[in-house]
Amino acid sequence: MKKRWIITLALVALCGMAQAQFSGNDQTNLINNVINNWGAAYYVGDTYHDDTLIITNYGRLNNTLGYIGYESTADNNAATVTGPGSLWYSSDYFHLGYEGSGNTLTITNGGTFQNDNYSYIGRNVGSDHNAATVTGTDSSWISRGSRIGYYGSSNTLTIADGGLVQSSGTGYIGFQSTGNNNAVTVTGSDSVWYIGTKLYVGASGSDNTLVITNGGWVQNNDYGYVGFNAGSDNNAVTVTGAGSLWSNSSNLTVGVEGSGNTLTIANGGTVQNTIGSIGSTADNNAVTVTGAGSLWNNSSTLTVGDYGSGNSLTIMNSGTVQNGMGLIGYNAGANDNAVTVTGPGSVWNNSSSLYVGFYGSGNSLTITNGGIVNNTYSTIGVNSTAENNAVTVTGPGSVWSNSGDLAIGYFSDAATLTIADGGLVENTIGTIGKRIGADFNAVTVTGAGSLWSNSSNLTVGVEGSGNTLTIADGGTVQNTIGTIGSAADNNAVTVTGAGSLWYSSDYFYVGYEGSGNTLTINNGGTVENDNYSYIGRNVGSDNNAVTVTGDDSAWISSGSRIGYYGSSNTLTIADGGLVQSSGTGYIGFQSTGNNNAVTVTGTGSVWDIGTRLYVGASGSGNTLTIADGGA
Numbered sequence: 078m079k080k081r082w083i084i085t086l087a088l089v090a091l092c093g094m095a096q097a098q099f100s101g102n103d104q105t106n107l108i109n110n111v112i113n114n115w116g117a118a119y120y121v122g123d124t125y126h127d128d129t130l131i132i133t134n135y136g137r138l139n140n141t142l143g144y145i146g147y148e149s150t151a152d153n154n155a156a157t158v159t160g161p162g163s164l165w166y167s168s169d170y171f172h173l174g175y176e177g178s179g180n181t182l183t184i185t186n187g188g189t190f191q192n193d194n195y196s197y198i199g200r201n202v203g204s205d206h207n208a209a210t211v212t213g214t215d216s217s218w219i220s221r222g223s224r225i226g227y228y229g230s231s232n233t234l235t236i237a238d239g240g241l242v243q244s245s246g247t248g249y250i251g252f253q254s255t256g257n258n259n260a261v262t263v264t265g266s267d268s269v270w271y272i273g274t275k276l277y278v279g280a281s282g283s284d285n286t287l288v289i290t291n292g293g294w295v296q297n298n299d300y301g302y303v304g305f306n307a308g309s310d311n312n313a314v315t316v317t318g319a320g321s322l323w324s325n326s327s328n329l330t331v332g333v334e335g336s337g338n339t340l341t342i343a344n345g346g347t348v349q350n351t352i353g354s355i356g357s358t359a360d361n362n363a364v365t366v367t368g369a370g371s372l373w374n375n376s377s378t379l380t381v382g383d384y385g386s387g388n389s390l391t392i393m394n395s396g397t398v399q400n401g402m403g404l405i406g407y408n409a410g411a412n413d414n415a416v417t418v419t420g421p422g423s424v425w426n427n428s429s430s431l432y433v434g435f436y437g438s439g440n441s442l443t444i445t446n447g448g449i450v451n452n453t454y455s456t457i458g459v460n461s462t463a464e465n466n467a468v469t470v471t472g473p474g475s476v477w478s479n480s481g482d483l484a485i486g487y488f489s490d491a492a493t494l495t496i497a498d499g500g501l502v503e504n505t506i507g508t509i510g511k512r513i514g515a516d517f518n519a520v521t522v523t524g525a526g527s528l529w530s531n532s533s534n535l536t537v538g539v540e541g542s543g544n545t546l547t548i549a550d551g552g553t554v555q556n557t558i559g560t561i562g563s564a565a566d567n568n569a570v571t572v573t574g575a576g577s578l579w580y581s582s583d584y585f586y587v588g589y590e591g592s593g594n595t596l597t598i599n600n601g602g603t604v605e606n607d608n609y610s611y612i613g614r615n616v617g618s619d620n621n622a623v624t625v626t627g628d629d630s631a632w633i634s635s636g637s638r639i640g641y642y643g644s645s646n647t648l649t650i651a652d653g654g655l656v657q658s659s660g661t662g663y664i665g666f667q668s669t670g671n672n673n674a675v676t677v678t679g680t681g682s683v684w685d686i687g688t689r690l691y692v693g694a695s696g697s698g699n700t701l702t703i704a705d706g707g708a
Contacts, residue, residue: 098123105129108136118142119167122154122177129155132188135162143167143192146177149203153179158188161215167192171220172200174207174229181208184240187215195246196220199229202255208233211240214267222246223272226259226282236293238265245273248297251282254308260286263293266320272297276325279304279312279335286313289346292320301325301350304335304359311337316346319370325350329375332362332385339363342396345370352377353400356385356414363389366396369422375400379427382406382414382437389415392448395422403427403452406437409462413439418448421474427452430481434466434489435459441467444500447474454481455504458489461514467493470500473526479504483531486518486541487511493519496552499526507531507556510541510565517543522552525576531556535581538568538591545569548602551576557583559606562591562621569595572602575629581606585634588621588643589614595622598654601629609660610634613643616669622647625654628681636660637686640673640696647674650707653681662686665696672698677707684708 098115099106102125109131119140121130124147132138143165146154154177158165171192174180184190190211196218199207207229211218222244226232236242248270251259259282263270276297279285289295301323304312312335316323329350332338336359342348345368353375356362362385366373379400382388384407392398403425406414414437418425431452434440436459444450455477458466466489470477483504486492488511496502507529510518518541522529529535535556538544542565548554551574559581562568568591572579585606588594598604610632613621621643625632630653637658640646650656662684665673673696677684684707693699 099125099128101125103127108132108138110134110136112137113139115140118144120147121145121156122147122151122180124148124150126150126152126154132158132163132165133160137164139166141167141169143171144175145182146174146180146207149176151177155181157183158190159186161187163188165190170194171196173198173209174204174232175200176204178203178205178207184211184216184218186213189217191219193221195222195224197227198225198234199232199259200227202228204229205231210235211242212237214239217241217243219243222248224249224252225261226250226256226285227252228255230256231258234261236263236268236270239267241269243271247274248272248276249280250287251279251285251312254281256282258284262288263295264290266292268293270295274299277302277305278314279309279338281306281309283310283312289316289321289323291318294322296324298326300327301329302333303331303340304338304362305333307334309335313339315341316348317343319345321346323348328352330354330357331364332359332388333357334359336361342366342371342373344368347372347374349374353379354383355381355390356383356388358384360385361387365391366398367394369395371396373398378402378404380404380407381416382411382440384408384411386412386414392418392423392425393420395420397424399426402429403431404435405442406434406440406466409436411437415441417443418450419445421447423448425450429453431455432459433457433468434463436462438462438464438466444470444475444477446472449476451478455479456484456487457494458486458492461488463489465491469495470502471497473499475500477502482506484511485509485520486515486544488515491517496522496527496529498524501528503530506533507535508539509537509546510544510568511539513540515541519545521547522554523549525551527552529554534558536560536563537570538562538565538594540565542567548572548577548579550574553578555580557581560586560589561596562588562594565591567593571597572604573600575601577602579604584608585610586614587612587623588618588646590618592617592619592621598625598630598632599627601627603631605633607635609636609638611638611641612648613640613646613673616642618643620645624649625656626651628653631655631657633657637662638666639664639675640670640699641666642669644669644671644673650677650682650684652679655683655685657685659687661688662690663694664691664701665693665699668695670696674700676702678704680706682707
């Protein structure tokens with residue numbers, strides 16, 4: 078028995094000198110400055126464990142299929158390719174951990190590994206904790222495609238310090254549903270993972286990760302996916318550090334069918350692609366862009382919630398996202414998606430339009446603590462299914478800048494815009510309740526320094542009904558022509574609190590063609606317009622009402638027309654309120670302007686008219702009542 082063991086050792090030694098394969102555990106094969114044309118499949122650990130292959134000093138191994146850790150017993154085997162000119166070449170597939178676990182491949186100091194078909198790290202179920210490292214300038218692994226965690230779990234690929242992994246085909250991290258907790262790290266300047274087509278981080282597997290850091294690059298020449306199939310959940314990509322880049326030559330989707338997937342861009346990292354999507358048909362996926370210099374650059378449309386719900390985008394700490402059109406909650410069922418832009422220097426640049434709730438409901442945009450959102454025109458709640466969508470702009474320096482028009486409720490109900498605590502919204506034409514059916518939409522502007530600036534007209538209720546505007550606690554709204562109820566009924570504006578102001582630089586209408594619209598000015602609020610003001614402008618604009626009540630509450634204009642063509646419109650000045658016009662006052666201007674009424678009641682209540690007052694210029698049944706100390 079002892080003699081047979083000695084003969085086996087002699088054979089091993091001889092095979093080692095001839096660069097043969099392994100015949101037992103704990104063996105080392107050194108290929109040093111020689112070429113080994115094996116011509117068949119080569120195994121580092123067929124059934125054995127703890128075997129080692131070293132290719133160094135211009136050594137070369139040529140074979141067909143390559144395996145490190147073939148059988149389930151073949152654990153903790155290792156191969157190293159090190160030094161310029163050192164090469165392991167496989168003309169077919171390569172497997173690091175076919176069924177075995179804990180196996181390693183290290184390519185370092187300018188060494189090269191090349192295989193002409195797909196390469197696998199963790200090929201089958203149970204092939205876990207296998208690891209490949211490609212490190213150092215000119216160190217490279219070249220193949221047709223990379224699969225990290227095909228069926229196996231917790232396998233890793235590390236590309237560091239100028240290493241290169243290049244595949245002409247597709248890259249996968251976590252291919253099958255059992256391929257979980259696999260990880261790729263690309264770290265260091267000039268470290269590159271180049272993928273010829275698509276990259277999947279979680280094709281069907283969960284909890285897989287890609288980390289690009291310290292100037293590393295990942296480039297794929299097609300689509301990028303994080304969480305592709307149903308069940309591919311909680312996969313994560315992190316791109317962090319100046320110079321770190323994930324470049325997708327086509328679209329990038331975080332959460333195609335998988336949920337809970339994340340993309341984090343931090344500390345100056347960059348991700349670029351054409352169309353960007355968070356939650357294609359999936360829920361609760363998230364992207365965070367944080368830190369100065371951090372950028373997500375979408376050359377086309379960005380959608381947060383295509384068909385999915387509960388997806389989110391957070392831009393913070395001076396991060397930037399830029400794209401063409403922006404969509405939050407695009408299709409029916411794409412509900413409760415959210416974008417938050419927070420902190421000085423945090424910016425979302427939309428070079429085209431922005432929609433918050435296109436068909437989806439309950440979607441939101443929050444701009445806070447100095448965040449900025451830029452776009453052309455914008456709509457909150459586009460279609461009739463897009464209900465309860467909301468935008469909030471709050472805090473000094475927080476800005477929503479629309480270079481075009483802004484509509485709150487285009488065909489939809491219950492859209493809201495809140496501007497608070499010094500926030501700013503700017504646009505050209507502003508509308509609340511644009512089309513028929515766009516009802517019960519609401520805007521609130523509250524707090525000192527809060528401003529809604531319309532460079533053109535503002536209308537509350539173009540065709541929609543029950544829409545509201547509230548200006549409170551020092552908030553300001555400004556525009557050219559201001560209208561409540563253009564062709565719509567029962568819309569309402571309230572201006573309340575000291576310093577609260579609605580300023581129109583031109584005409585002002587309460588009921589242009591609509592009926593039952595109201596304006597309430599109380600508790601020291603002010604409405605001011607530089608041209609004539611009308612309550613009930615055209616035929617059919619009936620039963621509209623303005624109330625000015627309380628000390629320091631005021632409506633100031635160039636002239637007051639209560640019931641121009643419309644009937645049964647009212648103005649009430651009470652409890653110290655003031656209506657002041659530098660020009661003429663009319664109650665019932667045209668022949669159709671009947672049964673309109675003004676009441677001035679209470680001590681300190683005043684209607685101050687600069688020139689003439691007509692009670693029934695051409696209309697009938699119009700009244701003026703002055704009571705209880707009014708004047």
